[in-house]
Amino acid sequence: MQHLGTLEELPVSYRSGLSERSLVPLWPLMRDALPYDKPHRKTTPHVWRWSDVRPNLLEAGHLAPMEKAERRVLILANPGLGLDSIRATPSIFIGMQLILPGESAPTHKHSPSAVRMVIEGQGGYTIVQGERCPMEKGDLILTPSGLWHEHGHDGHEPVIWMDALDLPAVAGLEASYAVEGNIQNVREDLDSSQTRYRRAGLIPFESLSRRKTDYPLIRFPWSEVKESLKAYANVTPMDSIVQLAYVNPETGQECMPVLGFSAIMLRPGETMRPRRRSSSAVLHCIEGQGEAQIDGVTLRFEDSDTMAAPTHADIEVSNRSTSRPAFLFQVDDAPMQRKLGFFEEFG
Numbered sequence: 001m002q003h004l005g006t007l008e009e010l011p012v013s014y015r016s017g018l019s020e021r022s023l024v025p026l027w028p029l030m031r032d033a034l035p036y037d038k039p040h041r042k043t044t045p046h047v048w049r050w051s052d053v054r055p056n057l058l059e060a061g062h063l064a065p066m067e068k069a070e071r072r073v074l075i076l077a078n079p080g081l082g083l084d085s086i087r088a089t090p091s092i093f094i095g096m097q098l099i100l101p102g103e104s105a106p107t108h109k110h111s112p113s114a115v116r117m118v119i120e121g122q123g124g125y126t127i128v129q130g131e132r133c134p135m136e137k138g139d140l141i142l143t144p145s146g147l148w149h150e151h152g153h154d155g156h157e158p159v160i161w162m163d164a165l166d167l168p169a170v171a172g173l174e175a176s177y178a179v180e181g182n183i184q185n186v187r188e189d190l191d192s193s194q195t196r197y198r199r200a201g202l203i204p205f206e207s208l209s210r211r212k213t214d215y216p217l218i219r220f221p222w223s224e225v226k227e228s229l230k231a232y233a234n235v236t237p238m239d240s241i242v243q244l245a246y247v248n249p250e251t252g253q254e255c256m257p258v259l260g261f262s263a264i265m266l267r268p269g270e271t272m273r274p275r276r277r278s279s280s281a282v283l284h285c286i287e288g289q290g291e292a293q294i295d296g297v298t299l300r301f302e303d304s305d306t307m308a309a310p311t312h313a314d315i316e317v318s319n320r321s322t323s324r325p326a327f328l329f330q331v332d333d334a335p336m337q338r339k340l341g342f343f344e345e346f347g
């Protein structure tokens with residue numbers, strides 16, 4: 001292996017001359033910038049337990065009135081990246097959001113893209129660009145870059161969901177900003193998952209001859225996803241992973257540009273060993289319990305717990321129940337890595 005020169009080997013006067021001119025020699029930094037074989041990763045395998053998150057979020061309901069919060073969110077900050085960096089992984093922002101009966105969160109739009117995965121409570125809704133999306137447990141609702149969105153709550157108990165955003169990637173490019181908006185006019189018809197895109201494999205005929213819309217389908221109801229996973233599991237051998245990707249029904253490609261979303265079913269007693277990937281990921285347990293091994297770290301999880309996996313991680317996830325399936329929601333940054341040309345799968 002090549003031995004590269006260090007900063008200390010350079011004359012002090014040369015180094016200070018460089019600094020004064022905002023110049024930096026690469027060769028002492030070369031192995032930091034390009035480590036051999038695997039990236040240096042600060043992100044640590046981590047689990048945020050619902051039993052820790054939930055009471056603190058409910059307390060925020062008393063401490064932070066909506067007028068003072070805009071969005072009442074607790075951020076899942078990866079300890080390896082530091083609390084200030086407000087990232088679950090290098091590219092994924094995860095927050096847990098609480099909205100109380102009668103409250104609303106004002107209309108805005110922003111350059112980062114977001115999704116919501118509903119965790120508990122009934123009567124919540126999100127309006128995305130005039131489309132009213134009911135929020136039931138396990139529903140996935142997209143609020144892509146540049147689309148107006150606001151939240152409301154007609155029910156009687158607290159509603160909580162998980163927000164996943166590509167904020168770290170967008171903010172890293174100094175491109176993150178928001179615009180305030182007015183209350184939206186809501187279209188009368190049901191959301192597109194119940195009307196135009198009621199069933200996989202069927203799309204409005206006229207969309208064959210017009211330019212593809214970026215976000216034809218905004219809401220993916222969990223009832224449909226869960227049934228689809230169970231049906232798929234029936235024809236999938238035990239050594240294969242039962243995993244469905246949330247895609248744009250018109251293009252068949254990932255439904256958002258930066259982050260990818262998928263749902264996994266682990267049958268009773270099943271262990272999945274996905275190939276090692278260059279992408280980082282967040283795994284959220286919608287239902288069930290089990291144990292994950294992420295780069296050798298054992299993380300036990302149950303309902304509504306959320307885990308972070310670094311890039312290039314070795315991952316194994318087991319359903320520890322012998323009678324009930326476990327359902328996981330996965331967020332990863334593979335779509336961005338594919339577009340940038342460096343996504344890899346190993347082994």
Ligand code: 1HN
Pocket residue numbers: 071073095097105110114149163165167
């Ligand atoms: C945001 O706009 C929402 O619209 C949720 O509900 C979480 C986290 C960071 C930045 C913007 C929302 C967010 C956010």
